[in-house]
Amino acid sequence: MAYYSAQDLVLFSAIIAAATRERDWDYGTGNNLKGTTVQEVQCMQIGENIYIACNNGEHARVASFLQAFGVSDHGSFILCLKYCHHLYTMPHADKVNLLGVGNDLKYSGPEQKAIDYSAPSHVHVRPLSEKQLTTAKTLISVDSDQPLEKRQLAYFLRKFVGTDPNPKFTCPPYGASLLIKSCSDAKAINVLEDSLTVHAELKLLRMVAEEKLAGRMMSVRRVNLGGLKQACVPCARWIELYNAWMKVQFKTSVELPPPPESREQGSGAGNRPLIGGITGYGNYVKNLFNGVKNESFEDISRHKDDEIL
Numbered sequence: 561m562a563y564y565s566a567q568d569l570v571l572f573s574a575i576i577a578a579a580t581r582e583r584d585w586d587y588g589t590g591n592n593l594k595g596t597t598v599q600e601v602q603c604m605q606i607g608e609n610i611y612i613a614c615n616n617g618e619h620a621r622v623a624s625f626l627q628a629f630g631v632s633d634h635g636s637f638i639l640c641l642k643y644c645h646h647l648y649t650m651p652h653a654d655k656v657n658l659l660g661v662g663n664d665l666k667y668s669g670p671e672q673k674a675i676d677y678s679a680p681s682h683v684h685v686r687p688l689s690e691k692q693l694t695t696a697k698t699l700i701s702v703d704s705d706q707p708l709e710k711r712q713l714a715y716f717l718r719k720f721v722g723t724d725p726n727p728k729f730t731c732p733p734y735g736a737s738l739l740i741k742s743c744s745d746a747k748a749i750n751v752l753e754d755s756l757t758v759h760a761e762l763k764l765l766r767m768v769a770e771e772k773l774a775g776r777m778m779s780v781r782r783v784n785l786g787g788l789k790q791a792c793v794p795c796a797r798w799i800e801l802y803n804a805w806m807k808v809q810f811k812t813s814v815e816l817p818p819p820p821e822s823r824e825q826g827s828g829a830g831n832r833p834l835i836g837g838i839t840g841y842g843n844y845v846k847n848l849f850n851g852v853k854n855e856s857f858e859d860i861s862r863h864k865d866d867e868i869l
C-alpha cells in the first residue's frame with residue numbers, strides 16, 4: 561500500500577493547485593461541472609485512500625482535471641502528477657526542443673514555496689523517462705491520428721501546454737468522476753464535493769469526525785493531512801481543539817506537515833464545519849461542528865475540562 565506523509569501530501573496539493581489554476585479543465589469533460597479559480601488544495605490519506613478538498617466550490621475543477629488525465633488509482637494519480645511536475649520544472653529554454661512547442665507553465669509564488677518545502681517528497685514525482693518524453697512530444701506536436709489508448713494523454717498534454725487540440729482526438733473517453741460526498745462512496749482517489757464556505761482542511765477533518773461519530777473507521781488511528789498553504793490562524797486554532805478531542809475520544813491523531821514551515825499561510829476565516837444531529841455529545845463537540853464563523857473559540861474551549869480531560 562502506498563503510504564504518503566503529510567509533507568508528500570503538500571507536494572501533491574501544490575501540483576494539483578497549479579495544474580488546475582492553469583487551464584479550464586471543465587471544457588470537454590462530458591459533464592456539466594462548474595469550475596472556479598482554485599485557491600486552496602488539501603490532501604488527506606486515510607488508510608489506502610486519498611481525499612482531496614478545496615475551498616468553496618473549487619473542487620469541481622480539480623475533479624475535472626484528474627478525470628481529464630484518467631486518474632482512477634494510485635498509479636495513475638502519481639503518473640498524472642509526474643507529467644505535470646516535469647512540465648512545470650523543465651527549463652524554459654529546453655521546451656521547444658523537448659516538447660516541440662513552447663509554453664508558459666510556471667509555478668506561482670505560493671505553489672513554489674510548497675514545492676520547495678516538500679523537497680524530500682520529490683522522490684514520488686521523479687522526472688519522466690526519455691521514452692515518455694519522446695511520446696509526449698509526438699502527442700503534443702504531431703497532428704497524426706493516434707491509437708485510442710493514446711488519445712486521452714494527447715488531449716491532456718495538449719490542453720496542459722496550451723496547444724490547440726487535435727481535431728482527431730478532441731473527445732477522449734473520460735473515466736468515472738472522482739467526486740464523493742462521504743467516505744461510504746470512497747475509491748482510491750477522491751475529491752470531496754463540498755461547496756460550503758469552510759476551508760479545505762476543515763472539510764476533510766469534518767469527514768473523519770462524521771465517520772468516527774457514526775462508529776465507522778474505528779481502526780484508523782492516524783490520518784495524514786497536507787496542503788498548498790499552512791492553515792490560516794483561525795483554522796490552526798480549530799485544528800488544535802479538534803485534535804485534542806480526537807486523541808482522547810478516538811485515540812486518533814492527525815499528522816500535519818512538520819516544521820520548519822516555509823509555506824505561505826492561508827488568510828481569512830471560513831466557517832466551522834457543520835455536522836447536524838450530534839446526540840450524546842456535549843457542547844465542546846457540538847460547538848466544534850456548529851457551522852458558525854470560525855473566529856472566536858471560547859465557546860469550545862471553556863467546555864474542555866468537562867468533556868475532554
Ligand SMILES: [Zn+2]
Nearest residue numbers: 759792795826
Ligand atoms: Zn483556514
